[in-house]
Amino acid sequence: MKLGFIGTGVISDAVIRGLLSTDYPVSEIIVSRRGREFSQKLAAEFDVVWVEDDNQAIMDAADMVFLAVRPQIAEKVLSGLKAPGNTQIVSLIATIPIATLQGWISGGTSFDRAIPLPSVAHCNCVTAVYPGSTKVVALFDMLGGAVAADTIDAFDGYAAGSALMATYFEILENAAQWMVGQGSDYADARRYLAALFAGLADNTLKSPDQSFAALVEGHSTPGGLNEQVAQTFMREKGGAAIHAALDDVFARIKAASGDS
Numbered sequence: 614m615k616l617g618f619i620g621t622g623v624i625s626d627a628v629i630r631g632l633l634s635t636d637y638p639v640s641e642i643i644v645s646r647r648g649r650e651f652s653q654k655l656a657a658e659f660d661v662v663w664v665e666d667d668n669q670a671i672m673d674a675a676d677m678v679f680l681a682v683r684p685q686i687a688e689k690v691l692s693g694l695k696a697p698g699n700t701q702i703v704s705l706i707a708t709i710p711i712a713t714l715q716g717w718i719s720g721g722t723s724f725d726r727a728i729p730l731p732s733v734a735h736c737n738c739v740t741a742v743y744p745g746s747t748k749v750v751a752l753f754d755m756l757g758g759a760v761a762a763d764t765i766d767a768f769d770g771y772a773a774g775s776a777l778m779a780t781y782f783e784i785l786e787n788a789a790q791w792m793v794g795q796g797s798d799y800a801d802a803r804r805y806l807a808a809l810f811a812g813l814a815d816n817t818l819k820s821p822d823q824s825f826a827a828l829v830e831g832h833s834t835p836g837g838l839n840e841q842v843a844q845t846f847m848r849e850k851g852g853a854a855i856h857a858a859l860d861d862v863f864a865r866i867k868a869a870s871g872d873s
C-alpha cells in the first residue's frame with residue numbers, strides 16, 4: 614500500500630508515526646513538503662517516507678491519500694486536483710462535507726472522513742470514520758480502533774464528543790485546586806487525580822459490556838461518598854451542562870459544514 618498525505622502537520626505526523634510502529638503493510642508514504650519541519654523529520658527518520666512538492670504528484674502516486682490541511686485553506690489547496698480512478702481519499706479536515714470535496718477533487722474510488730486524535734501516534738485512540746470503507750477502517754483499527762458512523766449526524770456527534778477533552782482537564786483542574794485549598798500540594802493532587810482517572814479509564818476499557826450507567830452504579834455505594842458527589846453533580850446541573858455544551862458544538866459543526 615502506498616499512502617499519500619497532503620498537509621504534513623500535527624495530525625499527519627501522528628498517523629504516520631502510529632502506522633509505522635505497527636505491522637501495517639505500507640511500502641511508501643509520500644508526504645507534502647509543507648509543513649517543512651514535519652516532512653523533513655519524517656523523511657530523515659523513516660526510509661519509506663519521501664517528500665513531494667507537488668500535491669498532484671501525491672495523488673498520482675498513492676493508493677490512499679489523506680487530506681490534512683486546515684479547513685480555511687482547503688479549497689485553495691485541493692481545487693483542481695485529480696485522483697486516479699482507484700485512489701481512496703480520506704479527509705481528516707474538520708467540517709468539510711464529502712460532497713464539497715468531490716466538487717474540488719475529480720476522480721477517486723471512494724471518499725471517507727475520519728477524526729484521528731494525536732494519540733493515534735501511540736495506537737491508543739479510537740477513530741471515528743464515515744462512511745467507513747473497509748480499507749480505511751482496517752487502517753485505523755491498527756491505530757487503536759475505528760468506529761464507522763452510519764450517518765453524517767452520528768459522525769458529527771463523534772466530532773462533538775471529541776471536543777470534551779478540555780472539559781476533562783477542567784474537571785481535573787477544579788478538583789486539584791479544591792484539594793490545594795484543603796492543604797494538598799498541587800503536584801501531589803495532580804498525580805493523585807491523574808492516576809485515579811487513568812485507572813478508571815483502564816477499567817472501563819477492560820469491561821466493554823458495562824454501560825457507563827452501570828459503572829456509575831458500580832462505583833456508588835448506597836449512602837456512600839461517590840453516590841453523594843454524583844448526586845450533587847447532577848443536582849447542580851452537571852449533566853445538563855454536558856448536554857448543552859454538546860448541543861452547541863454540534864450546531865457549530867453543522868453550521869460550518871453548511872448543514873444547519
Ligand SMILES: NC(=O)c1ccc[n+]([C@@H]2O[C@H](COP(=O)([O-])OP(=O)(O)OC[C@H]3O[C@@H](n4cnc5c(N)ncnc54)[C@H](OP(=O)(O)O)[C@@H]3O)[C@@H](O)[C@H]2O)c1
Pocket residue numbers: 619620621622623624625645646647648649651668680681682683684686690705706707727728729730731
Ligand atoms: N490536530 C488534531 O488533533 C486534528 C485532529 C483531527 C483532525 N484534524 C484536522 O486535520 C487538519 C490538519 O490539522 P493539523 O492540526 O495537523 O494542522 P497543521 O499542523 O497546521 O497541519 C496542516 C499542514 O498543512 C500544510 N499546508 C499548508 N498549505 C499547504 C499546501 N498548499 N499543500 C500541502 N500542505 C499545506 C501546513 O504547512 P505550513 O506549516 O507550511 O503552512 C501544515 O503543516 C485540519 O483540517 C484539522 O481540522 C486535526
